[in-house]
Amino acid sequence: MSSALIADITAPSVNYYMLAPILIVLGGAVLSVLVEAFYPRESRRSAQIALVLTTLVVAFLAVLNIKVDAILGFTIVNSLAIDGVSVFLQGLIILSALVGALLISENRIDPLGDAFAAQSSALPGSEDELAFTERGWYQTEIWSLFLFSVGGMLIFPIANDLLTLFVALEVMSLPLYLLVGMARRRRLLSQEAALKYFVLGAFSSAFMLYGSALVYGFANSVELGDIAKALSASAANSNLMLVGGIFILIGLLFKVGAAPFHQWTPDVYQGAPTAITAFMSAGTKVAAFGALLRVFYVALSGLAWDLSAVLWAIAIITMLVGTIIGVAQSDIKRMLAYSSIAHAGFLLLGVIAQSKAALDGSLFYLAGYAFTSLGAFAVVSLVRDASGEANHLGQWAGLGKRSPVIASVFTLFLLALAGIPLTSGFVGKFAVFAAAYEKGLAPLVVVAVIASAIAGFFYVRVIVLMFFTDASGDEVSVVVPSFATAAAITITAVVTIVLGVIPQPVFDLLSNALFLK
């Protein structure tokens, strides 16, 4: 290679200050791999937990360090956008990851160890599996995977070009596919879920990648800002752009769990270790909605009118599918999965509305939902019988009499999911619906309110089951959680109430949350 050629390439400017949270998390992940390689097995688990928690705390401090109102901008050749929304979402993702890490570190609930298989490579039901379990081994690689996934989540909502978006999507998803398949109990269910998630995820990624190629064909660029410019410059509708845009949306809608791309959700939520389900339901949802909001608000707003019918249809189907099929569920994790689908539908109203109020509402909604969902799954992990978690709804009957505290906390989370006042769920829903109504989306709001009412049925049914139904006689016990899970449940419950009672500080914080275009 001649020196002349080298001189032509200008080194990209990298703003390390703005990238600090991502670099810290990914650096932590690399360190975690080294710990895996060089630490003795006995102390590896505690070393990993300490490393992960430290990394996340430091990363959160780095997020706080970014002055939202001061230096903002694009970095690394416009591939990442640091703006008010990214800072808020990154903070939220790191906090969700912290609570998630607390849940993943729990090893007191199950007498055999933590929620993950002692050695995932051992065949389910084999002699090997038994031997590894008896030795009390832990699969500590989960921590490296966890941090890589968090790193992907941090990049996903701030990616400013389609290729970075795609890479972030894969960095986020690939570790999750593995983590889903590593449950200690019901391993076949878990592995099946992981495979489904992987196959369907790859399928949707293909759509997204193809869509990116088509959009590049139209706009001659993959940068979101350039796409928007090309759209406003072109007089006529371009089928190339329309199809490309739809394909990109499909990739994103798959990740948020919108119908008809939702079908992986119940199976994966049910099969994954509950701590991973909790983390996914919060982190993935926040990251994917962040990316969806950015792509739609920044790049595709010129296409809004063409896509509106499609998005209306998707939002309505998502809300109805989530709530109506949710009514028929008898497994608590599947029920919460359908609840998450319904919430994705409600959040789509904020995407469609395209206003500052809708953006604020959506971001608040995500914050409230992330903590409530983490808390709800944390409680689910505590209710157990001899074979593991007691996920059948029938087993929850009479829980209120035996464990009033846990049942009351779960009731709080259910009420928040249902959107009852004085919880974060109400404020978020109200903000999003009100913003949508102001933008003339009244029919969608009506559907959303009806769907909320239907959803209220299956939330309240669980409350009735816990408090007003006598126990069926199955030996179900609520395990006294260790400090980690107790802390996670306390934090999430407090956030759920505080955001419901005094939401204004968060909205004040969101006043700076704008997309950089």
Add this chain to the structure above:
Amino acid sequence: MTAYAWLLVALPLAGAAVLLLGGKRTNAWGHLLGTAMSLGSFGVGVATLIEMLAKTAEERETIIHLWDWIVVGTFHVPVALQLDQLSISFVLLITGVGSLIHIYSIGYMAHDENRRKFFAYLNLFIAAMLVLVLANNYMLLYVGWEGVGLASYLLIGFWIHKPSAATAAKKAFVVNRVGDVGLSLAVMLMFTAFGTVTFGEVNAAAESASTQTATWIGLALLLAACGKSAQFPLQSWLLDAMEGPTPVSALIHAATMVTAGVYLIARSHAIYDIAPIAQTAVIVIGGITLIMGAIIGTAKDDIKKGLAGSTMSQIGYMILGVGLGPVGYVFALFHLITHGFFKAGMFLGAGSVMHGMHDDVNMRHYGNLRTAMKITYATFGMGFLAIIGIPPFAGFWSKDEIIRAAFSHSPLTGIVTLIGAGITAFYMTRMMAMTFFGTARWQDDVHPHESPKSMTIPMMILSIGSAFGGMLLLFVANIESWLEPVVGFEHAHGGPDSSVLIPVTLTIVAIGAMMGWVQYAKREVPLLAPTDVSIFTKAARADLYGDTFNEAVFMRPGQYLTRSLVYVDNKVVDGVVNGTAGLVGVVAAQLRRTQTGFVRSYALVMVLGVVVIGAIAAIVGMA
């Protein structure tokens, strides 16, 4: 001491909190703490009074601002105490009589296993009642108003194991709600009309208010007063409230809480002074109730219910008094205080009699108790002489002034008060004769005996008040000029002169007393109430059909309404809801089948979704 006036409320409130939160641990000394807190509050009250006496009349009103309660825009409600001649009079009555009744209850409730809880509720009542009379605005007054309602509910139903007590407590609560609607309406009207609910500002604004506004506010306040003070047509709960322990009847349902309506109207005098229609309504209600209560009193064999009828009647006097305007305010409040002494004393006497008679309340089983219970007889006797208005006992002075003021208003009101005085003399003589005179009609296993010192000493103190309280307040404390700066005072003009009126009144009282004496002391009293009685006696025994009226006018239509609503709810609302739910369930069961569990079908659904979305986009694009 004025700066520490918040202690008046804080002490009993702390007592209630300690006793309720401390639970069984405080059983051993709970009653002593409760009594000490009440006495402490009385001490603070006395100190405040002494300080107030040192000032001139104009400087005596002090507002003690504690903290801001509601600050919304221009609407500002503080938590502030108003210390003036009116509120301090009530403070001393409440804490003074209250402390005596605390002491009395130590003995009276000695064998009750829930004595601690009883004292906790009593302390709660004292605190709430003090908030009621010390508040400097209607909102804070409302807090005390509801607080005494709660305490009253808890104490009427104290023996919750008796269904009658539980029902009576509920009845008192429900009837009082009706009155409370009046108070909340009044507060809202004041806020709308004047933009403030503070006494001082409302009084100032009332001077320029329209007559119509003042009339509506006045009527709403009257409704509130009717509920709390058991005035017609909301009187029915008071007779049932006698299910509570007797000290409760003495304190809450005779001396203090039931007079809150009188206080409310006197406090709101500026409103009534410009609303003649509301004033007339107050007089009419007072007049009706004073006659009604007296008639009910003549027919009751239950000693406590007899006294309850009498309480209604005497509060009727007070309500009528405050309805008369500046000629009446002072004397109504004067009667309120003397009544507090003699009625509380008589209730405690009744409790003492019941204590000696195995909790029997039927006067037909009494008789000749003056030999067995000398102290009770003497103290009850003082109360008797006071209530029927024999000079120089307390009731004479206060009632006589009300009658005089009533005559100055119109001959009709005067005659009503005179008739009331006559009936009062009759039923009180009847009660006295049936209980303490005549032949002993005691049940076989009953051996009457005098009550312990802790019970008789409060009775003696109250009897001193019954005997000399009137003179002390009128001639030594000079109650007219004491209260004048707060509620205003005018001398009554017109009507017959005192030199004519006093002999006439005393003659009517003597006739009533003679009739009672002849019928119940000279003749044999049958053990069972005779059934072949006149229609009037039957009506009086049935509380003049107050309950029947309530049942016919409110309860049955109400029940009919709720039943119809429940029917509509079951058939129509539930039908729609269940139908929808059923539909959702059916749809859900169908849709659920799409979730096959096969990853290939999921992928197919995705592809179909993409096709449909593409089709929609294409159609929209073409359109």
